[in-house]
Amino acid sequence: MPHNSTSSPDRPERDGQGPLEERVIISLNHVNLSYPDQVALKDVNFQVANGEFLCLTGPSGAGKSSILRLISMDAFPTRGQVRVRGMLASSMNRRRIPQLRREIGFVFQDFRLLEDRSVYDNVAFAQLVIGVPGRQIAENVTRVLNKVGLWEKRHRKPCQLSGGEQQRVAVARAMVNSPKILLADEPTGNLDPVTAQEIIDLLFRFNDMGTCVIFSTHDHGIVKTFGRRVIVLENGAIVSDKLRDDQVDRTARLDDGMYRAESAGPRPQQVEVPSHA
Amino acid sequence: MLSGSQWKYLARESVAGFRRRTLTTGVTILIMSSSLMVLAVLTMTTLNLGNLLDTARQGIDMRVFLMDNLPAQQLAELQPRLLRIPGVADVQFISRDMALDEFRQSLGDDASLLALLDANPLPASYRLELTRGSRTLQAVHGIRDEIAGWEEVSDILYNQEWIDVLERWTYRFQMASLVVGLVVFLAAIFVISNTVKLTIASSSAVIRVQKLVGATNTFIRTPFICEGMMQGLLAGTLAMGLLATAMHVMKDELTGLIVFTPAQMAGFVGLCVVLGLIGSWAAMGKYLGLRSEG
């Protein structure tokens, strides 16, 4: 495949190498991930373009979190290559991982806010610890808290907020460093359907501004209404990777056999060209 | 390295942390400072014993008594032979007359008793002065064994017994101090690393978020290292403060003994800060989980 990044495994991908390569921000190349007692991912192969919005779905234990951990270099492939923003996981200097994390926002099902700090301080924390100057911190935090609609509640502690609001704080914290990539591992897992949809809408808004968003979910309702690229995992392998808006009959299939692959194993990667970029 | 806002943040956090953990920190500092006091007192005792031994060794004095009526030729050859023995720095000949004079002086008022003697009963002798490195029992014995076989020599005397005892006890005491010192050292490191571990455990949520948003390991480690060093500093200062007070109170009893100078005390405090550093470093190795990320 011409856009396959294995052609230059040692050289970081640089902007301007080609129209397609320029857009690839994440690529997993025949990736296997094994834990001591089990195989979590088998020959996972896909690429994500800059600005893309992607949903990972599949039953519990399918490997969704594992893929997100690989992308944030919290885990490393047993076999194959993971490349994020041109950086190859296997040859990555571990000291540079914090640098990578600053370009990746992360949101979890359990929010992971600091309970003894206010909303404002939770968001500012992400800037403080990486050494952003004070004035700039105030600016960025104000901007992002306004964007998630929590500026008025900035003095509250997390325990004084609803689950949806807490998750919005988490999204604000993930976005305050203006990352190129936002990873969200079951961001709606602890939320009721209406609140969940609000969070997804929030992710859409950040995607509209050019952030590449990847989220995982096993919520059928969200997958059904999600009009973008969906990757379905099962037992650590990709069983389907499709753009929702050009697969009209897909909804019906997802309804009765949510995670069943209709045919064989992994398909060739597809890269969606972001329409808003 | 760290930026200004980061240092400000770390300073604020560590003050808050100290306040949150006043009790644990206080207990740690008390335990540490009392063990450090023990260490300091041991060190001073060891120094004084060594000093005492040194003084005693300076007084080591070997006397080689000679046979009567040695021919002048043989007597003259003896001096260079003695000087050639390793460990002998100088020799001084004491003739029979000189010996008698010495004896007379030491008798003082009773010197008239000597008139009762019709001849001088004292033998001639050489007094050996030893080099610094040879003022040990072992070296003295070596020299004695070498000379003992010479036909010109009738007897060899040296003030051996109490140096022997002092040497043995000093050695034992120094070994014991070394062991105790080592134990105190390790214990201090252990106590500090334990407190820091507690802090790390109670900060796991913060650490997790820090890693998540891309804080460097240096940044994540800094507050814990500061905490350990701070504890070392406080414990060392407290220990030296108590020691200085005690020394002041017992001023009269301590005259003539070696005690720590202020500079040495400062050095000791510095050592405690290093202990704190090692302790916190040891705590993080296992509990911070940063190894995989350098």
Ligand SMILES: Nc1ncnc2c1ncn2[C@@H]1O[C@H](COP(=O)(O)OP(=O)(O)OP(=O)(O)O)[C@@H](O)[C@H]1O
């Ligand atoms: N640290 C680990 N050690 C060992 N096995 C692990 C570890 N983390 C995950 N696994 C295993 O790897 C497989 C994939 O896990 P993963 O967390 O990626 O699944 P998931 O799709 O996110 O599931 P869920 O929807 O329940 O979150 C699972 O079978 C899991 O048991």
Ligand SMILES: [Mg+2]
């Ligand atoms: Mg998961």
